[in-house]
Amino acid sequence: MTKDAIVQEYREQGFVHIPEFYSAEQLARIRAAVDRYNREVVPGVPENDVVFEADGTAIRNCWRMQIHDPFFAELPQAAQLQPLIAALVNGTPLCMGVETFNKPAKVGSGVPPHQDNAYFCQEPPDVLTVWVALDEVTPENGPVQYVGGSHQAGLKVHTPSGVKGNSFGLAEEVDAATATPALLKAGDVLIHHCQTIHFSDPNVSDHPRLGLLMVFRGEHTQDSPEMKAAYQKARALMESQAS
Numbered sequence: 374m375t376k377d378a379i380v381q382e383y384r385e386q387g388f389v390h391i392p393e394f395y396s397a398e399q400l401a402r403i404r405a406a407v408d409r410y411n412r413e414v415v416p417g418v419p420e421n422d423v424v425f426e427a428d429g430t431a432i433r434n435c436w437r438m439q440i441h442d443p444f445f446a447e448l449p450q451a452a453q454l455q456p457l458i459a460a461l462v463n464g465t466p467l468c469m470g471v472e473t474f475n476k477p478a479k480v481g482s483g484v485p486p487h488q489d490n491a492y493f494c495q496e497p498p499d500v501l502t503v504w505v506a507l508d509e510v511t512p513e514n515g516p517v518q519y520v521g522g523s524h525q526a527g528l529k530v531h532t533p534s535g536v537k538g539n540s541f542g543l544a545e546e547v548d549a550a551t552a553t554p555a556l557l558k559a560g561d562v563l564i565h566h567c568q569t570i571h572f573s574d575p576n577v578s579d580h581p582r583l584g585l586l587m588v589f590r591g592e593h594t595q596d597s598p599e600m601k602a603a604y605q606k607a608r609a610l611m612e613s614q615a616s
Contacts, residue, residue, distance in 0.1 A: 481576030
C-alpha cells in the first residue's frame with residue numbers, strides 16, 4: 374500500500390492493515406527481544422507493569438516496556454515508522470508506551486469492547502496504536518475485531534469491566550456482527566485510532582497470538598480534565614468493588 378492509501382483508509386475506517394511491514398529478519402529480532410524480556414526483565418518489573426492470566430503463570434500483558442528495556446525504547450523511533458505515524462497523528466509523534474498482548478494458547482483471555490482514549494484521555498484524539506503481529510492471527514486464536522468508522526462518533530461512556538489488564542469497557546452493547554476481525558500474518562501490522570471500538574475473544578486454539586503494541590500521540594495532544602475525571606471515577610468504582 375502507498376502512504377496515501379494507508380492514510381485514507383485509516384481516516385475512513387479508523388484502522389488499516391499493512392501486510393509484511395516487518396521483514397522476517399526484523400520479526401526474528403523483535404520476537405527474540407520479547408522472549409528475552411519475558412525471561413529476564415519481567416521478574417524485576419513493578420507489579421503494575423505485568424499482568425498474568427488466570428493460571429498465574431502465563432503472561433497476559435507487559436506494560437511500559439520502553440521504560441525497562443533499551444530495545445523497546447528504540448524500536449518506536451525507527452525511520453521505518455516515524456514518517457507514517459507523523460502523517461496519521463497530524464504532527465510530531467511521541468511514543469506513549471510499548472506493550473504486549475500475549476494471548477497464550479488455550480488460556481489467553483478476551484478483551485471487552487472499548488476505545489483506547491478512555492484510558493489515554495487525550496484531546497484532540499490524535500493517538501494511535503501500532504499492533505505488530507508476532508504470530509499468525511487466525512479466527513480461532515482471538516483476533517482483535519474493529520468496528521469500522523466508530524472513531525468518528527466520539528468517545529462513549531465506559532464502565533469497569535472486571536477484566537484484569539483491560540479494566541474498562543463500553544457501557545453499551547456492541548453488535549459483534551458489525552466488527553471486522555484483523556486476520557494477520559506474522560510481520561503484518563494493524564494501526565488503529567484511539568477512538569475505534571475494538572475487542573477480542575479468548576484464545577481457544579492450540580496456537581499463541583502474540584502481539585507487540587506501540588502507542589503514539591501527536592506532540593500537540595493534551596490531557597483532557599473531563600476525560601481524566603471520568604477515568605479516575607471509574608477506577609475508584611472498580612477498586613471499591615474489588616475490596
